[in-house]
Amino acid sequence: MTKEKKNKPSKDLPLGFVDRQEKELLVRDFIISNIKEVMIKYGFQYLETPSFEYSDSIGKFLPDKDRPDEGVFSFKDENKWLSLRYDLTAPLARYVAKNYLEIAKPFKRYQLGTVWRNEKPGPGRFREFMQFDADFVGTKSLQADAELCVMVAEILEKCSLSKSDYIIKISSRKITEELFKKLNINDNQKKLTTLRALDKIDRLGWEGVKQLLGKGRKDKSGDFTKGANLNSQTIETIEKELKKNSPESDDLKEIIDIFKNYKFNNFEFDPSIIRGLEYYTGAIFEVNLRFDVKNNKGKVIQFGSIGGGGRYDNLVSNFGNYDAPATGISIGLDRLVYALMQKKEFKIKQTKPVVIIVFDKNFMKEYINIQSLLREANISSEIYPAESKLKKQMEYANKINSPAVILYGEDEIKSGKPTLRNLSTGEEKSIEIKELINEIKKII
RNA sequence: GCAGCAGUAGCUCAGUUGGUUAGAGCACUAGUUUGUGGAACUAGGGGUCGGUGGUUCGAAUCCACCCUGCUGUACCA
Known part of the structure; x- marks a missing residue:
C-alpha cells in the first residue's frame, strides 16, 4: 500500500497465465506420484525434452494445416524460428526420428511437462499448463491402444475417482473416413468443417450440429457461425450413421475385445469424438468427467475433456527416414486438478509446522x-x-x-x-x- | 478472432434524473488484555471510482475510443 503510484510496474499477469498456490500444487503432486507409479508398473520410460523446439520440428506437422502458425508462442533467434512446445507428442516424434537407431522399438515413453498454447483461456484452461503424455512408438498392435486406455483409467482411479466419475470414449478416424467416401465428400475444406461440427455434439446436441452441417448457426450472444453447406439428405445420412451405437470398424472391434481381456468396461463408443483433425489415423480416445464442474461463482460450466489421444501412424515418418506407427494418450493435469478439488470428498493433507x-x-x-x-x-x-x-x-x-x-x-x-x-x-x-x-x- | 455483459478499497458489493470531503461488510493495523490465536468492542490505515479524451460551472454517474475480466462462440495439437 504505497502512496507513490506512478510508473510502478504492473502486478497483473499476462492473459492466461496464473500463479499456482500450494493447495493446488499438492493436488498436482498427488496426481503426478500416482502417474509415476502406474507408469513404472506398465513399463514406460521417463523422458524429458526441452520447452523450445525449432518451429519446423513441431510446427510443420501441425495437425491443423489451416492455420499452421497460430496457437503457438514463437520468436526468431538468429534467423531460426523457435516455438514453445504446444504438446508433448510432437517433440516425441522429433525425438524418435532423431534417435531412431538407438532406441528399442516399440518405444514406450512417458513425459510430464509444461506446454504453452497461444489461444483463449477458459475456466480451468490456461495458456501455460502441465500435461502428462504416454505413447507407444513403433507398433501397429492395437494392444497398445487398448492398454493406454486401461492405464489412464487406473491412474484416474488411483486419484480417487470412481467409475461413475469418468468415462473413456472411443471412436476411430476410419469411421468418418468411410462415411466421407460413402457420401462422396472429397473436398478437404468440407471434410474439416464437417468434422469440426461433429465435434460439438456434446455441447450443442444434434440440433446445433445439423445447423452447422447446413447453413450455419447463431449462438446465444447472437454471433453467427458459417456451416458446411451440406444438403439435407447428406446431413440425415450422417446423423443416422453416427447414431449407431456399436462400432463398425475393425480396429475398434479388436480394441473392445482386448478391453474384455482386461475386464475394462468403463468406456463407451462415441462416433462424435473427433480430436486432432489431420493428425490421427485410427483409433481415437477422449477422457471425460461425468460430474459437474463449477467456476468460482458456483456456476456449472462447460468443462470439456481432461484428456485424449489416439493413433498417429504418420507423425514420425514425416521427418523422413523412418516409418514408426504410434499411438498415445495425454491428460491435462491442471484441468484434472481443477476438477478434483471440487469433489467434496477429496482432501489432501497439508503438513503445517x-x-x-x-x-x-x-x-x-x-x-x-x-x-x-x-x-x-x-x-x-x-x-x-x-x-x-x-x-x-x-x-x-x-x-x-x-x-x-x-x-x-x-x-x-x-x-x-x-x-x-x-x-x-x-x-x-x-x-x-x-x-x-x-x-x-x-x-x- | 467474433458477440453479449461487466470493471468503485486486498475481497464481495452499495452508490446515476450529474452537485460539498465516495460508502458498507469482510480482511488489514493498533488497542481493550505488557504470557496466549479463532469471539466481541473501540480507534485507524487503505480509493486519482479500469485508462485516455470529450460534454459541463461541476463527472464514479453522460458521450467516444482503448484496456482488462466474465460468459457464449470460433479455433483447439
Missing part, C-alpha cells in the same frame, strides 16, 4: 534444542521467525493453520516442562521434554 514461541531471545538455545528434537522425529516445526509479542505469534500460528504451539518461557524453563497448546481445541498441557514428541504426534 508446529510453532515454537519465542519469549526472549536469551532462551534461543532452549528453542533450538526443542526444534532439533522435533526435526529428528521428522516433525515439521519452526521457531517463530521474528521478534514479536506473544499475541502476534499466536495469531501467526493460527493463520498458517499450525496444529500446535510450544510455549517455553521463564516459568516453564524453571520447571523444565514446556507447555503444548493444541490450536484446534485450545487445550494446553505441561509436558516433560522427552514426552513432547509423543504428545505432538497425537495432535498432528
